[in-house]
Amino acid sequence: MSQPPLDSVLRHVQRPGRYVDGEWNAVHKPWDDASVRVAICYLDIYEVGMSSLMMQSLYRRLNDRPETLCERAFLPWGDMAAAIRAAHLPLYTLESRRPLREFDALFFVASRELEYPHLLECLDLAGLPLRAAERKDGPIVVLVAPDVRNPEPIGDFVDAALLGNVEAGAGALLDALQATTDREDLVRRGTALPGVYVPSRYAKTPVGIQPLCKDAPDRIDRRREFGAPLVSQVVPYLEATTDRGLIEAARRCGDCASCRDGQRCLSPVWRSTADLTQAVEVILASCGYREFALLGPPVPDYASALEAARTLRAKYPINELALFLPPLALDLTLDEASHRAQTERLQRSAEAIMALGWYGVRLHVVLGDPHQTADTTERVLDVVDGLYALGRRLAERRPRVRVHVDHYLAAPWTADAQPVSLEWLTVEQGALRKGLRRAGVVVSLAEPEAIVAEAALAYQSRDGAALVERLWRAGCRWDGWTQRFESVRWFETLRAGGVDPAKPLAAPGFRAPWTSLGVDSASPCALEPCPNCGWRTTTPSASRPQ
Template identity: 30%
Template structure:
């Protein structure tokens, strides 16, 4: 990776070594599983399910689970140029060396990225082409509930909850390997496991999804903690699984039934685990609809009391408007640490259309009240989320969306004392399998684009920020959501033409997709833009999610009649199928599961007493500030592969380690408190730091040597503290004190470079460089190239003897000369003057370490 990491953007995507990462000896593993996410690291590391499976599998000593993510385009190019296979993060083993490659499918536009990852590992793309010794490719996730479009590429689909089934799948692999049978024997064994669909063996039988009731005590403190900032950079606590709101467009609300929830006591315990084991600054209560959590009113205040001393913020990402209005103190409570923004999802602009989609609880007065409460509580912004192109939508519905937005903006600006931002985000409706709207057509792209243009114009007039999803992406999502197995040839052709990372707008090649459909004889509009008859066969009819198709048909008809269906969480059972109450015990008995257990409570209308929730205590609604009582200065190292951390990633890693070590760090005041932790000078990405300086201020005193010991127990060996001492609280900050930076620069050379060695070993050459009145270097500043004279920065350059196969220099640079230039760049320009080649060529070969920072008054 030393040849690749210096040349890619965001190298921390590929370095691994995260806190809580597990690296096992493959020689001792009977089953090796690569947990693969068909998107970049920052997307995949935000997925809770992958973290859960990683822990469950590695808990078994005979199983080894490692992770792989899709490389960005620059890394892919280098991997192909240098013929390096795609490897796992933990050990660097090729995906081809694993028994199983398990893909998590969260969205349809990841299909070609999945194929690209297989190709980068040298694994045949189509399952029928794989032979003895090739890994088995398995897949799960919500997208797998219509498995047919990619059935040609997947050996096994796991439908539903994976916590128990993944162990059974791996145990079958272990038994199969012990007998030495052909690949077909393992496929046959898998086909007998509840929830497993083997496309190659399917004979028309119904495949029932797998539902887990026991989660086997997941330790949220053992979750992986990334170095780089990821999309959801926080620890997510799964407090509920499933949803009974019955929004007719929402696939998750149907495929994840029944509703299972945790108690307040369990959530408090899991949160304690998470904050002590990960050091995250934010905790999120994960669910499809957090307002349905029975114990929510009992939970928020004590949870915030627990989080507040460590300045850990709480996020409720799926909070509904009516819950926010019912308990206005919730906004104040979760804003006691940080106030950022709320998201409100009315989905549709008018009350009529909200009733069509079964989201009628969002009347406009509730929306206005929620905005008012957020603004009064000091929040900075509110984001409205709508869908366009919903069944029966008219221009009147769009006009209502504009009217509600205008009025909300007026209310927010009038109520907020600090300024308030309102953003509207829209996506285009995509019909999804296993929902009441699976029979409805997606509106044509030109109509959706006209609606977006209308909203852009009107919201600009209202001075409201507007964001939208590209209609081409939504169209392809609908095609892949609703298609059958014939789509496999178009997906393969799209990949061959160059499609990958399709979920990233800048990489979506819609023209190539249209070419792929044309070449394979598939009409995508006939899939996405065609309404379906209620009695016609659907490509996913052989998948049983536990919700009856007849119930979905009734819901479709009620939508067209503008009639709602009550939430069975607080109302009588809606008879959606065998999977929910009151038939849950019968259904569970059929699949051999126990209903009782401490991990999850199966929700039913009998366990909720409407109107009985207690009021949240409105006490201590303030953020406590504790003045620092001690400042400690410490020296630390950042070496090895962790030299590729950016300064922000380094600071986050140190801050989380301090929190894991339970050090009482002091925080800044204001709406977004930060730990009082500062390094002397930012290290450039790729530069080692041998003796870096930093200060930390504490709200409770501690012996410096104890701080070093405790923090080092929460850090990787490549990032650790060397020593520490106390300095006065009134001491000036470190950065202005630094007057000189000392670097060790090395250039690896092979045995054929004797002529270069002779040239570089001369101190006279270094002196000749330094005798120049100016050394102009061209660098990029704010997207433009500028010339900088680096001669005033250079204090000394000394040629050293060779160390191993590398030639080394000591480079001393002064600070305080305006625009500084990285030592890589300076040395690359000096080498260019003496040796053949371009600057970027030499820059990529150099290895740089900062060996010391010299402060004012030091020798």
């Protein structure tokens, strides 16, 4: 790409730093020396993508391969997308400003189903055909989706999808790419790799995925390896949404019933104290960060993190290093006795970290679970009041409490495949937000309309590709940002595509075509009558209207 036209474009867009290279720890390799050239494109803007541990980790791991060149791209904001279209410039990578279409492989990183229309936006900006069947040459298109529930709605647009722990799967896929230049042979090799889903090797059926060839497995298991922690990351020019060192401290176990159902993990797997402390010290030296986010799923307590926290506190004064631990899980489905035990456990964890000098506590709650109790707001406020009292007792100060609210979205293969209503979400969110803000708590939550729209996408089969394309053509982009979510546009487009988000998305006995994508289809809460718990959707809490 020639420099002058692009430089002229950058002078007329907001925050041009999103679209230029040169950050600390960015990797530059000679193009001609690489045998495999990869571009990682995050399906959101620069500030969000640079806060993604997956984006940072995959970039570093692939560039650690001597034969691989890996560069970055991001979804451009609306003004930049319009500007490069008007100038007839393709979407490019930051490091070399080369068009995406010149690479051997494009890895698109998605964190949620709401970003699916962004994939089509990036493909269109790159000058590539949207559907995989129309791309006879050029780069292979790979969805990197460790956390999304269902990749099937964009199965027609990608050549492969990496499920679970994607670093190992990405390396194996690049090994296959290095071994062959024939696209069909590459697809065949990719089909045999663990954690790699190749949609074109499976038929579109209403009941399960059906292999089209003998080498396609009946089930694709998500990879669960816990790789070495990231020890170097790119330090962005602009302030990222999470502007600190990123360390994966804990990971979902993948084996418990909640993991299989796409919900909160019951027993997260933690890194060792030695790995955590070493990762902090190495990133401190390589990046200069003094704040570190120990990332992981919501955890029941901090027992597994306290040894590392104490080791780091003994070495670094409170004003030289800050740790942000994973949020503490507050389960709203427990009976009264279990809730009291949970509250005591949370208090012990909070007391332990306050004793080390950290007075910020994050709680994680989930609204909309069919087993949720009626006194949701009262229970959350009760825990917050206890944390305030604890802070005053220990240091005569009130701790900073932040509550992150997620919303129950039943995995498509479970018996809870009924969406909460928009009206219920609005009322429940409003009550919780009002009570917590009155108590001085910072609350983060998504708009109810965005939750309902994302649920509608998460339940689609491969035939949902037409719906994703319809959403993209209607302009449903950059909608992960709360202040930008165009609910009217989304809902009108969904209904025009034959999906009414206000109606049940699945019924008892429904067998979805994605049930073999890393899901235990024999789980007792698959969409069939359960002899132990019965239909969970027919025994809702009194607080959740049907």
